[in-house]
Amino acid sequence: MVQPLDTAWAVRWIRETARVVAENRALLIDLDRVIGDADHGENLDRGFSAVVAKLDAGDAPGTPAAVLKQVAMTLMSTVGGAAGPLYGTAFLRAATSLGDAGEVDAAAAAAMIRAARDGIVARGKAEVGDKTMVDAWTPATESAETAASAGATPPEVLAAAANAAHAGAVATEPLIARKGRASYLGERSAGHQDPGAVSTALILQAASEAAGGEVA
Amino acid sequence: MVQPLDTAWAVRWIRETARVVAENRALLIDLDRVIGDADHGENLDRGFSAVVAKLDAGDAPGTPAAVLKQVAMTLMSTVGGAAGPLYGTAFLRAATSLGDAGEVDAAAAAAMIRAARDGIVARGKAEVGDKTMVDAWTPATESAETAASAGATPPEVLAAAANAAHAGAVATEPLIARKGRASYLGERSAGHQDPGAVSTALILQAASEAAGGEVA
Amino acid sequence: MKKLINDPRAVVDESVEGFGIAHADLVAVHPDPLFITRRDAPVQGKVGIVSGGGSGHEPLHAGFVGRGMLDAAVPGAVFTSPTPDQIIPATSAVDGGAGVLHIVKNYTGDVLNFETAAEMAEADGVTVRSVLVDDDVAVEDSLYTAGRRGVGGTVFVERIAGAAAERGDDLDGVADVAQRVVDGVRSMGVALAACTVPHAGVPSFDLAEDEIEIGIGIHGEPGRHRIAMEDADGITQRLLDPIVADLRLASGDRTLVMVNGMGGTPASELYIVFRKVAQLLDGLGVTIERSLVGNYITALEMQGASLTILRVDDEMLELWDSPVHTAALRWGA
Amino acid sequence: MKKLINDPRAVVDESVEGFGIAHADLVAVHPDPLFITRRDAPVQGKVGIVSGGGSGHEPLHAGFVGRGMLDAAVPGAVFTSPTPDQIIPATSAVDGGAGVLHIVKNYTGDVLNFETAAEMAEADGVTVRSVLVDDDVAVEDSLYTAGRRGVGGTVFVERIAGAAAERGDDLDGVADVAQRVVDGVRSMGVALAACTVPHAGVPSFDLAEDEIEIGIGIHGEPGRHRIAMEDADGITQRLLDPIVADLRLASGDRTLVMVNGMGGTPASELYIVFRKVAQLLDGLGVTIERSLVGNYITALEMQGASLTILRVDDEMLELWDSPVHTAALRWGA
Ligand SMILES: Nc1ncnc2c1ncn2[C@@H]1O[C@H](COP(=O)(O)OP(=O)(O)O)[C@@H](O)[C@H]1O
Ligand SMILES: Nc1ncnc2c1ncn2[C@@H]1O[C@H](COP(=O)(O)OP(=O)(O)O)[C@@H](O)[C@H]1O
Ligand SMILES: [Mg+2]
Numbered sequence A, B: 001m002v003q004p005l006d007t008a009w010a011v012r013w014i015r016e017t018a019r020v021v022a023e024n025r026a027l028l029i030d031l032d033r034v035i036g037d038a039d040h041g042e043n044l045d046r047g048f049s050a051v052v053a054k055l056d057a058g059d060a061p062g063t064p065a066a067v068l069k070q071v072a073m074t075l076m077s078t079v080g081g082a083a084g085p086l087y088g089t090a091f092l093r094a095a096t097s098l099g100d101a102g103e104v105d106a107a108a109a110a111a112m113i114r115a116a117r118d119g120i121v122a123r124g125k126a127e128v129g130d131k132t133m134v135d136a137w138t139p140a141t142e143s144a145e146t147a148a149s150a151g152a153t154p155p156e157v158l159a160a161a162a163n164a165a166h167a168g169a170v171a172t173e174p175l176i177a178r179k180g181r182a183s184y185l186g187e188r189s190a191g192h193q194d195p196g197a198v199s200t201a202l203i204l205q206a207a208s209e210a211a212g213g214e215v216a
Numbered sequence C, D: 001m002k003k004l005i006n007d008p009r010a011v012v013d014e015s016v017e018g019f020g021i022a023h024a025d026l027v028a029v030h031p032d033p034l035f036i037t038r039r040d041a042p043v044q045g046k047v048g049i050v051s052g053g054g055s056g057h058e059p060l061h062a063g064f065v066g067r068g069m070l071d072a073a074v075p076g077a078v079f080t081s082p083t084p085d086q087i088i089p090a091t092s093a094v095d096g097g098a099g100v101l102h103i104v105k106n107y108t109g110d111v112l113n114f115e116t117a118a119e120m121a122e123a124d125g126v127t128v129r130s131v132l133v134d135d136d137v138a139v140e141d142s143l144y145t146a147g148r149r150g151v152g153g154t155v156f157v158e159r160i161a162g163a164a165a166e167r168g169d170d171l172d173g174v175a176d177v178a179q180r181v182v183d184g185v186r187s188m189g190v191a192l193a194a195c196t197v198p199h200a201g202v203p204s205f206d207l208a209e210d211e212i213e214i215g216i217g218i219h220g221e222p223g224r225h226r227i228a229m230e231d232a233d234g235i236t237q238r239l240l241d242p243i244v245a246d247l248r249l250a251s252g253d254r255t256l257v258m259v260n261g262m263g264g265t266p267a268s269e270l271y272i273v274f275r276k277v278a279q280l281l282d283g284l285g286v287t288i289e290r291s292l293v294g295n296y297i298t299a300l301e302m303q304g305a306s307l308t309i310l311r312v313d314d315e316m317l318e319l320w321d322s323p324v325h326t327a328a329l330r331w332g333a
């Protein structure tokens, strides 16, 4: 069941994200425990619970961009840590890139992912290979853009992004961290997936599933 | 090999005590750990090591009483806790009871043990059955006196005392402590031997062995 | 056993040595026999205050040596009361001609050693009075037992007696106010995990992941009973109830409250306990006039806390607020 | 996991609430969004000092709010930096017209959240300067990493910057002296046992009975490497050496030294470490002008210690000695 990327999709995406983040709270805490400070799952769960509470309470925002902007502001004020500002910026830039469109087409979907990714890089200054969420967002962006230029449907663009993010997250395992808290471990950071890269894959997978997309 | 209870015997007694206390240090700590504060073996080991160091260093005291008085002063100033003053008093009273005799006969041996026991009771105010070292000293005193009046040799008096002290220590196991640190546990103090009663048995056994006595 | 120590038998000496270096402006360490005095001891004309006991309860007692509190502290081996040959010179060293008060926690060993020392110091011409602290409501007080233990209340006794001495009260006056604090103070403790005595090398007791010990002392001894783990609010209620009952605290009473960490408990948890104490006392109409939250009388690295409550009057409060300058308690100076 | 807590998610709120009750004479707690200010904030004409970060490091930062130190502390969730919507009102609340200094420990999260908050506070008309504390020599400082972490040095920066602000220095002056402290301070830590983050429920890492972690931070993260257990003197040498090397400490240098407990280490052990530090520095001809020994910046109930050394000059010492009155650090007031 393929869905248009409209405001309802954006709301579904965010609710689905909250659900999978809650479901994977312990996993994300545990990934962060090994090479960080054991809070990533707790932080995101707190943040996306607040996001859902806001969706439940307020008037539904009128555009996909308005949904994402509300998410950005809520994450910024409830998550804290590194992930709060990074995901906050990502959703804010994503919202900005969508403008006031009521529906997101394939090119706009790819552009949205790039905007999010570029926002994270602008704030966090991490490069590909530093073992951060950038290692999931970057291949996601590239795959989304490739799919969009090849004429994929919007849901297909999101599915491509999600699959690439997932692969990117898995590929962080052997890396030695050079940014974020895991970098303090030096070589001991190798051998574990980066929690932020894994949560990125979850978020993009939620976007895809909210669009009815199939994720491999 | 039965020995006279002279100054040499007193020195042998004390050295043998130091040896068995060191040997049973961990046992005494462990008994005290369960119903007290895990220091009895450490305290006595520190004290009797100091006693031996003093014997090694100084001129040999001239009488059994002089030996025991030196022991008393050293224990008083090195053991601390409850056992320091109690054993200090015991050895002081024992020394006093011996006067300036060069050799201890059977009656004097029994009187010495009673003096030690009465000193402990005077200082600590414990009664038989309170689960303290008094529960070893009291039967030891009675057995020693019985043996002496029955015409036993001095070593036999000491052996009787040691055996009774040992039995008294074992018999503290089911008791509920009413004095000393174990009393804070109330009924939870039952089921364990009292560390001070056990160390009393070791000390009296050393006295007997130093006299060539056989301990059952 | 993992500890930041060298030879387990040198723990007290080395620790006190470090303490002496860190606080050389406040104290002098006398190494053999070991005791600690105020830098400026004896203070002429002032009653000297001496306390002591087994080590392992830091900052008690050495951390409370200084103006407005103790003149001398006498540390024994870990959990072992000191010996008379330490207490006697400490007593003489702080006698400024007005006599010396011994503040003794009620344990057989402490009582006997301080008793002997007091007798001998008196024979040397120092007037000594003693006050016995026995504030632990976890222990039954009866003629047929060793009586209640001295625990957290000791901190309040040392502070208030020290303030009275600093004010210039005579020996009987200082002893009297100390006794009034003893009469009005009660404590109760809980352990979540045991401590390990350095020379023993194994934990003093074993607790399962879901058990706690209620009514523990400060020597790693087990408590009165063991219960299933509860939340902080529930545990706090268990600490408070017997104190309130024993002191017969009622609406209108004014108190000094200490939530004390046993050594291994983070400050954040102590404040969670304090929050509940404040709520419960407020519910009873009891006022908290002053409070301490932190590690003041510990049992090595034991995890847990104790609650101490003193019913105060204006005089005690005035003494409490007067200047104090020690390593562990300082204000107004 | 055994802790004196209620709901693991309420730990910070409840603990800060208790802190606010216990220290109502010093601080005001603003519950939503959560931050703590000096009772008398804003102090007109004085530069405001704000710090903050994840909770779990108590007494840092709330314990350092008061005269001569911080005007506001902003606590995040446990080990999670606070959010801009907390930092912004805290900043405004302590702006007495002379601007506000943000003291930020160098972690990605803290840096990003404080950066955003500073930008927004500036937009609201508050002049903000920031200083980044990065004193942990366990971490490699390079363009290609997140840089060194901020740990124990934060205490010195907060105290000395706070003193400068209290003295009446302007914002640039306060920021400059804070930066001088950052430049001159280095730290190194060791863990004997990990802590357990309340919402995680399991220890942050596992250490065998005979292993310790060298170069740990304050968030329960593992250290740079794991070695076999050593005695206190050996461990102290390992903490000191890299600091001495990095600061190029040499004969004649004057220092401020902190031996800090990670939360679960008894004071007696910290003094044993301090003793060795004093001996080793003495051997190098380096003077310890002032020292702190105790729990000042912790990682919940972690067992271990950290060593922090600041090379001081007369001005820093004068600022250090000036009156400070906070829950955790107090003298001259
Ligand atoms: N500089 C950075 N750029 C991009 N991502 C980063 C950066 N620093 C950290 N991250 C991401 O943030 C994640 C950690 O988030 P979280 O645990 O919530 O914050 P914190 O590290 O403050 O505890 C890491 O797994 C990593 O993916
Ligand atoms: N009042 C008392 N009378 C007689 N013996 C006592 C009394 N109190 C304690 N003891 C003895 O002292 C022993 C404990 O000695 P020790 O552990 O060295 O001292 P502490 O209890 O001060 O740690 C107990 O096992 C008991 O036999
Ligand atoms: Mg984290």
Ligand SMILES: [Mg+2]
Pocket (backbone or CB within 6 Å): B032, B036, B037, B038, B039, B040, B081, B181
């Ligand atoms: Mg004992």
Ligand SMILES: [Mg+2]
Pocket (backbone or CB within 6 Å): B037, B039, B081, B082, C054, C079, C080, C081, C109
């Ligand atoms: Mg003892």
Ligand SMILES: [Mg+2]
Pocket (backbone or CB within 6 Å): A037, A039, A081, A082, D054, D078, D079, D080, D081, D109
């Ligand atoms: Mg964090």
